[in-house]
Amino acid sequence: MKVVVCIKQVPDTKGGVKFNPDGTLDRAAMMTIMNPDDKAGLEAALRLKDQYGAEVTVLTMGLPKAEDVLREAMAMGADKGVLVTDRVLGGADTWATSQTLAGALRNMEYDLIITGRQAIDGDTAQVGPQISEHLDIPVISYAQNLKIEGDSVIVERQFDDRYHVLKAKMPCLITALAELNEPRYMTPGGIFDACKAEITVWGRADLKDVEDSNLGLKGSPTQIAKASDKVRKGAGEKVNLDPAESVDYIVGKLKEKHVI
Amino acid sequence: MDFTLRKEHEMARALFKEFAEKEVKPLAQEVDETEVFPRGTVEKMAKNGFLGIPVPKEYGGQGCDPLTYVMCVEELSKVCGTTGVIVSAHTSLCCDPIMTFGTEEQKQKYLVLLAKGEKLGAFGLTEPGAGTDAQGQQTKAVLDGNEYVINGSKIFITNGKEADVYVIFAVTGMIEKRGRMMKEISAFIVEKGMPGFSFGTKEKKMGIRGSSTYELIFTDCRVPQENMLGKPGQGFKIAMHTLDGGRIGIAAQALGIAEGALDRTIAYTKERKQFGKSIAAQQNTQFQLADMATKVQAAQLLVYKAAMAKANQKEYGFEAAQAKLYAAETAMEVTTKAVQLHGGYGYTREYDVERMMRDAKITEIYEGTSEVQKMVISAALLK
Numbered sequence: 001m002k003v004v005v006c007i008k009q010v011p012d013t014k015g016g017v018k019f020n021p022d023g024t025l026d027r028a029a030m031m032t033i034m035n036p037d038d039k040a041g042l043e044a045a046l047r048l049k050d051q052y053g054a055e056v057t058v059l060t061m062g063l064p065k066a067e068d069v070l071r072e073a074m075a076m077g078a079d080k081g082v083l084v085t086d087r088v089l090g091g092a093d094t095w096a097t098s099q100t101l102a103g104a105l106r107n108m109e110y111d112l113i114i115t116g117r118q119a120i121d122g123d124t125a126q127v128g129p130q131i132s133e134h135l136d137i138p139v140i141s142y143a144q145n146l147k148i149e150g151d152s153v154i155v156e157r158q159f160d161d162r163y164h165v166l167k168a169k170m171p172c173l174i175t176a177l178a179e180l181n182e183p184r185y186m187t188p189g190g191i192f193d194a195c196k197a198e199i200t201v202w203g204r205a206d207l208k209d210v211e212d213s214n215l216g217l218k219g220s221p222t223q224i225a226k227a228s229d230k231v232r233k234g235a236g237e238k239v240n241l242d243p244a245e246s247v248d249y250i251v252g253k254l255k256e257k258h259v260i
Numbered sequence: 261m262d263f264t265l266r267k268e269h270e271m272a273r274a275l276f277k278e279f280a281e282k283e284v285k286p287l288a289q290e291v292d293e294t295e296v297f298p299r300g301t302v303e304k305m306a307k308n309g310f311l312g313i314p315v316p317k318e319y320g321g322q323g324c325d326p327l328t329y330v331m332c333v334e335e336l337s338k339v340c341g342t343t344g345v346i347v348s349a350h351t352s353l354c355c356d357p358i359m360t361f362g363t364e365e366q367k368q369k370y371l372v373l374l375a376k377g378e379k380l381g382a383f384g385l386t387e388p389g390a391g392t393d394a395q396g397q398q399t400k401a402v403l404d405g406n407e408y409v410i411n412g413s414k415i416f417i418t419n420g421k422e423a424d425v426y427v428i429f430a431v432t433g434m435i436e437k438r439g440r441m442m443k444e445i446s447a448f449i450v451e452k453g454m455p456g457f458s459f460g461t462k463e464k465k466m467g468i469r470g471s472s473t474y475e476l477i478f479t480d481c482r483v484p485q486e487n488m489l490g491k492p493g494q495g496f497k498i499a500m501h502t503l504d505g506g507r508i509g510i511a512a513q514a515l516g517i518a519e520g521a522l523d524r525t526i527a528y529t530k531e532r533k534q535f536g537k538s539i540a541a542q543q544n545t546q547f548q549l550a551d552m553a554t555k556v557q558a559a560q561l562l563v564y565k566a567a568m569a570k571a572n573q574k575e576y577g578f579e580a581a582q583a584k585l586y587a588a589e590t591a592m593e594v595t596t597k598a599v600q601l602h603g604g605y606g607y608t609r610e611y612d613v614e615r616m617m618r619d620a621k622i623t624e625i626y627e628g629t630s631e632v633q634k635m636v637i638s639a640a641l642l643k
Contacts, residue, residue, distance in 0.1 A: 071267075071271070072271070075271060075275075184308075185275060185278070185279055185308050186271065186275045187308055187309040187322060188272055188275070188309050188310070188313050188322040188328055188332070189309055189321070189322030189323050189324060190309075191268050191271045191272050191275065191324075192268050192322070192323060192324050192328075194268075194271075195266075195267050195271070
């Protein structure tokens with residue numbers, strides 16, 4: 001059984017957020033971590049490795065320094081790492097990212113592809129399902145539990161106040177929630193092995209069946225007008241009134257500002 | 261000369277730091293207060309490979325270098341001195357002598373389980389009358405058939421009652437050396453549960469209160485002959501060699517305690533306001549912090565240098581002694597200043613620096629007092 005886990009190096013929100021002049025994130029200048037949903041996806045794959053002897057490959061697209069997140073995954077137990085990096089891929093939105101990853105995945109063998117539900121930097125939850133469309137395989141999103149049965153995967157999909165149990169024939173794609181599990185730590189020996197391991201590095205030329213027009217900033221339908229860090233708001237105004245008076249006061253304020 | 265860490269060491273430090281913050285720090289105060297051995301933490305460390313860091317993979321270890329091991333003890337000790345010494349005693353004092361002096365059979369039987377963390381290790385050299393004077397050993401081992409019969413006791417044994425495998429030293433005879441009759445000391449691997457091996461009283465300590473410090477009692481304890489570690493009479497050499505490595509572990513513990521106290525003091529002095537401004541804005545505080553940080557940095561360089569010496573040199577006793585002497589004295593000084601800068605709050609058990617100051621003191625005493633380190637250092641200078 002072969003599992004490919006798509007992981008993303010995301011800004012560590014503890015380190016502050018920095019932007020490029022074009023409004024995209026200045027990833028090179030920020031502290032980074034493995035995206036939490038992706039880490040849960042990786043842990044799910046590693047449990048399949050422990051249980052069924054699955055071969056686990058981690059795939060990421062990013063700057064050359066995204067190699068670090070692959071080594072971290074390998075120090076946790078992943079067998080191989082593939083980094084897709086090329087200047088022409090920079091500034092990609094979810095469409096261009098999923099096109100890129102699908103282009104890489106067409107070169108790889110897999111029974112199961114696992115992605116995180118969403119990354120904490122973009123919060124779109126689009127890349128996983130888009131990859132499945134490009135590859136024409138089933139997708140089950142928001143997985144909170146999964147098991148393998150023969151050539152199928154049975155997934156508990158989180159849904160509002162309940163969950164659905166879905167079965168899909170492999171190959172298929174699953175998007176994982178951070179609640180799926182408690183990811184394991186790296187091991188010291190795993191770190192030493194991961195640092196010695198060879199990482200496969202692919203550029204634009206290695207992507208299969210992808211048009212240039214679908215890649216990078218130029219291939220991204222989403223254009224960012226402006227991005228900014230959280231703006232601190234003023235202290236506001238506090239009033240102490242009974243409920244009936246409060247309603248009148250708020251309605252008066254909204255009228256005054258022409259909101260209503 | 262390059263002081264930048266290699267990628268694997270940076271990653272290992274991040275791992276140990278994350279583990280220490282998530283798994284060890286929340287329990288540190290409780291472990292100190294209740295004096296309960298943190299068995300759950302030890303099991304988690306075993307699962308993550310922390311109990312066999314410098315042991316080769318073929319013997320169940322992680323196959324890393326001494327620097328990685330040192331960083332582990334350092335990061336654990338930043339948040340809990342007890343947890344730091346549990347790993348140090350297990351690794352440096354039990355795994356290391358079996359790895360260095362053990363037969364292939366002994367390594368397969370004991371080292372593999374120790375390195376995987378399925379068994380916990382300890383080391384018994386100190387006796388009521390034999391501390392710094394290790395030659396003053398009274399515990400005896402007499403060969404009877406194919407077993408050694410051990411009688412005597414060991415005190416102040418870290419991981420005492422919690423360990424499974426013990427490296428024990430005992431007198432096996434007398435030999436003539438330079439015209440004087442000397443005790444012939446040999447080393448043995450003793451297992452918990454061997455007939456005649458029991459535990460005495462648990463020590464009530466000033467610091468590292470969660471570490472299980474016990475007296476070991478041997479009453480006609482029968483140990484198979486094949487459990488002798490090294491050759492007959494090699495015990496003193498094994499003990500001294502083991503302590504050279506152990507001192508690097510304790511130096512790392514001291515370094516971690518000092519770093520932990522410094523981190524907390526920086527945070528506290530920025531928050532604490534007196535006379536209308538934070539005490540970090542007072543020049544006295546700034547100068548104290550500058551001194552503390554400089555000494556911590558110097559201690560770290562000495563400890564890392566000793567770890568590198570253990571990896572690359574046959575003899576590293578000099579570097580280990582300097583690292584332990586300086587790191588232990590730094591730990592005591594920095595934690596004392598940390599308590600002072602915390603004022604009355606620092607004297608209460610609400611604040612970690614109170615525990616750290618108590619934990620620091622032992623690093624100047626065990627595995628060779630600061631005075632012994634000075635003897636080792638000066639002997640090398642004057643030989």
